[in-house]
Structures are given as structure tokens and as C-alpha cells.
Amino acid sequence: MAATLKDIARKVGVSVTTVSRGLAGYSDVAAETRDRIMAVAAELGYSPNVTAQRLQKQRTDMLGFIMPTFGPRFSDPFFSEFIAGIGNEAAAHNYDLLVSTHAPDSEGERNAYLRAVKKGWVDGLIVVRTREDDARIQLLCEHQFPFVAFGRTSDALDFPYVDEDSAAGMRLLVQHFIDLGHERIAFISPPSGLMFGRYRLQGFYETMQANGLAVQPEWIVLGDMTQRGGAEAMESLLALQPRPTAVIGGNDLMAIGAINRIQQEGLQVGQDIAVGGFDDIPLAAYMSPPLTTIHQPIYEIGKATCAMLIEVINGRVPQNPHTLLTPTLIVRASSGKTIPQT
């Protein structure tokens, strides 16, 4: 089948060693010999066996990405864009990307990480959607396995990460609503345990408080990050008396679900009730009404995370191992216009 060094060696009439060095461009091979080697290699369509190279080099040149997905049918555009980001960056550095999916905190997930840690599967891992007391990160730190996270954790572990400043993003968004005159602002929170949800919630509370606004407990409803979850959460919010005048989705998908539910009720989003999201997924601008949200450059974050991982794998110290990006506010129609002070 595929030609090996041995095949070339036999055909050229030199040793395998010489072929290896000739192809590698070592200077201690006679120019003429090298040319013959090259010619035969081309003729035979030789290309090195990566597995053999890996065994010899004791590194796989592969990066792992284990997607923490809840159900099989999930639509979160985050992942495809993030994969494109890490994949392209990895490819630029001659790394391959190994992808798998496991439900968060499942046994399958744990096994996948264990497998990675037992050297030899991949050279490093990218961790996303960090959680409080994240078992994945604890494991990786414990085994000193190279990884970079997109997100921080609550424990004291020191590890390299890229994160967007969710709290800051949320502050922008909440302040925007408050500036428009809203006082009863509800929040559809990501599931507890997720760090970015925690920061978003925190940014929400902080801003309300900074503006002297009380937060009613029933204004905070948990959602599961899907449109459906957002719609369900919205249902309970619509039943409140008095109703919140603005609702913030913990992510865009939930905001879109909320909008859907509001419209089913015959209410006008941006008029009867304002809505904001978080993430600025590509579809956000095409909703009706278009969604006011916080923009995160997922693709770039993926690239940055991957670039940092490659630094770590190669034993270099990343220039900024704790990168915190500030997201920006994108105002669209869903947040409506100024409302009269109540």
C-alpha cells in the first residue's frame, strides 16, 4: 500500500537512515543522493506514517476538545464557531483536533478526561463552559496535564485561561435597560454551576444595586440555555403581578425563546416588554425584532485559547495566561425605546 522509507531505501540502494535524513533535508547527505531519494519518494508517492512519527517523537500533535453538550439535539451555534476557531489555529501550527461530546459531569465525560490524562492520547486539551469546582480542571491540574480553559473557576487553582468578562458585559446590558427607564428587570439565568452564568448573574445584581433598584426573587428564573428553556422561564415571568418591564436572557437562545413566548401572548417585544440577550449569535440580528445583546467574538476566542494551549504544550509561558476580554453592547430593537418613569 503506502510506500515506506524501506521501499525508497531499497529502490535507491541506500539505507533507511540515509533516506530519512535525505528527506528531512539534513546537510550531511550528498546532494546527488538526496536528489535521487527525493525523486524516488515522489515517484512512489511517499508520505511519512504519522503514527510512527508520533510514537518516535513521543507526542501526538493532537489537541482534544470535549464538548459538554446536554442533549443530542442541541443547536448552540457556539460550538461550531468555536471549533472553527480552534481548528484553524491548530491547523496553522500543524496540530490536529480531536473532538468528542459528553454530557457535563457525566461518567462518560470523566472517562474521556481520564483517558486524555493518561498520556498519549492528545498533547493538550481545551476546556469550555467551566463550572464551579470544576472536576475536569481539578483532574487536569492534579495530573499537570497541559490545557487551557475558556472560562474561570471558583476554586483557587491557577491555570491558563481565556475568558470574556461576563459580569462587565452584563453590567453594560442592565445599565442600558435602566437608562431606558426600566426598574423591574427579570433575568433568565443559566443553570447554576456554570461559571459564566454566575458572572452574568453577578453583573446583573451589581448593576441593579448600584442603581438603587431592588431585585425581587421571582425575577430570577433558571433556564437550561435552550430556546425552549427560555420560553418556559418566560411563561412564569409573564404570570407575575406586576410584570417585569424588561427581561434578560442568560444567553441569546433563551432570549429568543422568551421573545417567542411573549409574542404568543400577543405582546410587542420592545414595546410592551423589552428583551436582551447575551452572546450575539449570528442569528440575533435577524430576529424580529432584532435582539439587543452582548457581543462575544467566539471565533477569535477559540483561536486565542488554542494559541495559548500550543504555547503551554511547548513549555513556553503564555504572555498573558489570564486573558480577560471585555465584551461590547449591541443595541437593537428588542430593547425598545425609553419608557416613562414609573
Place this chain on the structure above:
Amino acid sequence: MAATLKDIARKVGVSVTTVSRGLAGYSDVAAETRDRIMAVAAELGYSPNVTAQRLQKQRTDMLGFIMPTFGPRFSDPFFSEFIAGIGNEAAAHNYDLLVSTHAPDSEGERNAYLRAVKKGWVDGLIVVRTREDDARIQLLCEHQFPFVAFGRTSDALDFPYVDEDSAAGMRLLVQHFIDLGHERIAFISPPSGLMFGRYRLQGFYETMQANGLAVQPEWIVLGDMTQRGGAEAMESLLALQPRPTAVIGGNDLMAIGAINRIQQEGLQVGQDIAVGGFDDIPLAAYMSPPLTTIHQPIYEIGKATCAMLIEVINGRVPQNPHTLLTPTLIVRASSGKTIPQT
């Protein structure tokens, strides 16, 4: 670092071979010896070096998936769901999934496939978004490299595939509009060269013709599969005199873009103009109005494609190497109600 067979052998006081067989559960190892081996292996936290196993077995147990994406920032939910499908199926059979992205027909893409074909990178490939005279498929067939495609091609090559019957799906959708009384139906077509676009267009023409309806050339506009492309295409359709009463997006994303553009014009979707899509992405149901579309079970298609690939890799003949799935029509509000006959 990581323990090897040699380490265990030394500690137990047997040969590497015995350890290997003991761990593999061969019956020709004394029970007592095996127990000691197991114990030491556990103690040392041994786990086999996959790379070495791969070199020895002459197979990688890895599947490759090269995503044909246009730009870096693409939101097509297709990929994340499809990856989940193939990834889970692969994992169930102890295969890993290698993912990369390349622009369709780019040199990078070609190199990626060449690299795969030169044995030893992955055991097989999954090809999606098949194209007319698909160079990828020609290459793979030529080298007899194991692969399965999601989609067919226009040339005469015989290869295993899973496909949805796009023409049939489109017939359902167009007939739906015609049954509602529409006669001027426009189509935002996927870029030429994509097989599924071709089938969808074909289903469109067939159904119009079968119903005795002429198709004006200007009713067919090309779009690039993105929301933006759909919006741009819609722009030209809105300028027509007389205007089409219904518009079908070649995929949901373009349909959503079209809806957005229509609404900007102050027109009511489902009332002033009907819209349909194709794919039934998870967000389709949450649009306003919710999108009438053709449902495709992407996750299941991913699983089926992957399952077939594993059959092929292992030299078995798939039970149904040319699987054609019939999609279903999902009627929602965007297609509106019956309109008066013109």
C-alpha cells in the same frame, strides 16, 4: 511518566509479553500471574499507549471530518449537530473523531484530503455537502480510501452514502404553497455546484411544472446559505413587479434572512408574503412568525453516516449503501393561510 508494559513486567518479574497477554485477558496466563499483573497495573495507573497500539495494529481508529465552511464566522447549526451525531456513534465503536475546517474547493481542503488518503492519518472519512463533480469524492474513489458521504454526486461514481431526498422534500413544500393558492413562487437557491441545492431546485421546478405553473427566471435568485445572503436575495425579489406571493429559502438560514428583509419593508410574513425554509434548524420554530420548513434529522443522519463508515472500514458491506431518507413537511405560521386565487 506514564507507566509502560515494561515497568509492570519489571515489577512483577515476568516478561513484557506475559503482561501484555495478561492484561488482554488471554486464557493462557496463570490466574495467579494475571492477578499480580492486574494489581501492579492498577497500582502504577497503567493505561496503554494508544500510539504504539496504532502503529502495531496498522490502524488509527480515527475518523476524519473536514468541514467545508465558507468564512471563519459561520453560524450554520448543521455542523455542531452533525458532529454530535458522528462523534457519539464513533465513540460507541471506540473511534475518535478528527475535525478540521477548510473552505470548499480550496487548496487547503485538497491538501487535507490528500493527507488522509496517504494512509495512516485516519481510517476513514466522512464527506458532507457533496458537489457536482466532487473532487474530494473522485480522489477518495481513485485511492479506494474508505469514506461515506452525506449526499450524492452528479458523476457516475459508485460510493456509499446517506442522503435525504431533497427533491422530495422540496416537492412537499412547493405543493403546500400551491395548495394554499400561490402561483408566483420564488426560490432562493443555494450556490450552484452543491448537490443538495440542485435537488432542491429540481424539486421546485418539477412541482411547479406538475401543477402547470410557469417559473419566471427572475424568481430564482442565488444565495450563499447565510442569513445575509437570504436577505440580499430577498431584496431583489421585493423589487419585482408583480411580486412573488411566496418565497422559499434554499435553507432555513436564508429563509430567515428573507423574513428579516420582508419585515424591514413593513410587510407581514405569512400574510402579505409567504415564506418557507428547508432544514428545520432548532431555531426555526422560534422565529416570528415560526418558519414552515422541511425537517431533516441531522443528528440521526450523522449517526447513520458514521455507522456506515465503520462498516466500510471493517470491510463489511453496508446493508443499505445508498440510503435515501424522505424528509417531512413542518407547517408553521410563515407560510400563512389560503390566499384567494389570482
Place this chain on the structure above:
DNA sequence: TTGAAAGCGCTAACAC
């Protein structure tokens, strides 16, 4: 300038 030999970690055919 080239080749022989060793070794990466594992498996398997074949003795003993």
C-alpha cells in the same frame, strides 16, 4: 557521506 543498531510501546508467532 553513509550505515548499523537501538529504541519509541505494543502485539503476535513460535518456541520452550
Place this chain on the structure above:
DNA sequence: GTGTTAGCGCTTTCAA
């Protein structure tokens, strides 16, 4: 039952 030997394809000392 267990060990010896060979080999997967490649890289890299070390001699010649």
C-alpha cells in the same frame, strides 16, 4: 504457562 524474537515505521546516536 511463559519467554524469546521479530516487527509495525520512523528517528537518532554512534561508528565506520
